[in-house]
Amino acid sequence: MKNDMTKIAYLVNQYPKVSHSFIRREIHGVEASGISVGRYAIRSCHAELVDDEDQKELALTRTVLESGGFTLLKSLAAAIVTRPHQVLQALKLAVKFGRRSDRGVLRHLIYLAEACVLNDWFQADGIQHIHAHFGTNSTTVAMLCTALGGPTYSFTIHGPEEFDMIQSLSIVEKVQRSSFVATVSSFSRSQLYRWCDQSQWDKIKVVHCGVDRSFFTDATPMPSEPRIVCVGRLCEAKGQLLLVEAIKPIVAAGIAIKLVLVGDGPLRPQIEALIAEGNLQDHVEITGWASGETVREHILASRALVLPSFAEGLPVALMEALALHRPVISTYIAGIPELVIPNDCGWLVPAGSIAELTSAIKTAIELPAEVLAQMGQTGAARVLEQHDVAIEAQKLANLFKDMTAKPAVERGLTETRDLIVPLVQSSQ
Known part of the structure; x- marks a missing residue:
């Protein structure tokens, strides 16, 4: 029987994490709306976990750097052989972002290898879309996954780090390349409005962090x-x-x-x-x-x-x-x-x-x-x-369903338009 359930990857630099209980609640809320969620992290911080709920999430999470350096190199080499053009485009993107960033080019080349590993996992797991939390390295890796031919991506911006480092984190281009961006407050949305071209404003959505019903x-x-x-x-x-x-x-x-x-x-x-x-x-x-x-x-x-x-x-x-x-x-x-x-x-x-x-x-x-x-x-x-997490998670779930319901060709045309229009407007 065909499984029509939408499958989303949540990608976070560290997950689960003591200070990220709001992400755990959001994931559970999205799942409650009928979406399958895979948990993926770049690195683990299991040593500091003290909550039983976090321990349960840890068992469900695949962590890239725990797979080892050989896996990174193997996935990168396989990508070079099977889709050289896409790897070249992603490489150019990684170098460009690395030159802007305080992390440097070498770190961004590692992000590229991490993206190759994740795309292998996403394909095996049937992932249709990636959602990253924070506009930092997790979103960089998600963007590189898409550039390599993987699923589309969206991300949640929290602040203040993203707004303190708007240029070195290449936030504007990450917004342009994304399917949509969630922000946690009207203030954070206004900061994106400040930097992003008006053509991008419609894709910026306020989705609050929330607490679950047990608090009420x-x-x-x-x-x-x-x-x-x-x-x-x-x-x-x-x-x-x-x-x-x-x-x-x-x-x-x-x-x-x-x-x-x-x-x-x-x-x-x-x-x-x-x-x-x-x-x-x-x-x-x-x-x-x-x-x-x-x-x-x-x-x-x-x-x-x-x-x-x-x-x-x-x-x-x-x-x-x-x-x-x-x-x-x-x-x-x-x-x-x-x-x-x-x-x-x-x-x-x-x-x-x-x-x-x-x-x-x-x-x-x-x-x-x-x-x-x-x-x-x-x-x-x-x-x-x-800030009822069930209501806020449903907002995200609706966005995910709308995105994955679009034909792949339509999604690609939309992303191309989002990249080209700001460039044309800035040249006029």
């Missing part, structure tokens, strides 16, 4: 303990160093407070040193990486979640906290104001302002529980409306 439960009692939580990778962009500085005046004033940092990362030693220097060991706890259920417990045990980021897309941690009826404290950057309404479901402060961050945290730990509960209820309603 009845409100739990607001804790009386003055505890706040920060969930995220310990890195410069998330602002945890600023957060530790912000609670110093609260502690100095003799106000009880406990800050829990859920996560790990390169900044952990510096944060620990700052905690020791300020004698804040009784007020700040770093848990390291935690499972999804443990993260949930930390959020529910807190009066608010705080994320004082300097650079973001639209953090999933904010969605999770609001869905669990906890208000949030964050910054006026990127897509965050599209979700968080100040004094309605949380507080927004100027990025980098210690004084205003301190004031917001102090308010969150001192407000009556019933006021915080009302803010949490408002936030949960906003997340249910904007």
Whole structure:
């Protein structure tokens, strides 16, 4: 019997990954809509996985670099023999992108070999379309797969890295060569509008990251303990160093407070040193990486979640906290104001302002529980409306079905037009 189910490849640089639970939810949502999804990753980070759900995803994921260097060379050699013209075109593309990139040409030649391996797998697995997450090397490899004669590709842009490196990552040309591009907020869409020719705007779609229905439960009692939580990778962009500085005046004033940092990362030693220097060991706890259920417990045990980021897309941690009826404290950057309404479901402060961050945290730990509960209820309603993963995944599923339903010739003509029109317009 003929199998008419659409088959999509999800391609991510590292998958599964502790900080990529939103991709796992999205994949499950796409599968629930009747699409078969194959999981593919460039490299593995299995050593840091702590969630049982991630372990299940790991067993379903094929990882290119775990196949070994011989497999890369074998697939590349076979491609040269069987489709030399396409390999030559893909080689030219890899060299062009490599010269623009801070990764260099050699790394892009490796991406070409990775694309050859993936195309072999895609053909064997019956993959009809590739969807990559992040506009970095995973999308580069997906684009090279298409250039080699493999399936069409699309990708999701999150930010801020893609917008910080718009030219060195060749984002504009990746958009031109793609079937469509998903972005996680109106802000991120506007950044693509800023750089891409207007002829490309129709293919840029807002598809939010989301949380699954298990988060949308009845409100739990607001804790009386003055505890706040920060969930995220310990890195410069998330602002945890600023957060530790912000609670110093609260502690100095003799106000009880406990800050829990859920996560790990390169900044952990510096944060620990700052905690020791300020004698804040009784007020700040770093848990390291935690499972999804443990993260949930930390959020529910807190009066608010705080994320004082300097650079973001639209953090999933904010969605999770609001869905669990906890208000949030964050910054006026990127897509965050599209979700968080100040004094309605949380507080927004100027990025980098210690004084205003301190004031917001102090308010969150001192407000009556019933006021915080009302803010949490408002936030949960906003997340249910904007970030239900089942609804957002269905948007992607519809795009995948529309793309794969087109005849191959029509898809090829569309991609050629998308490449040629901007070049003609720029020459006029």
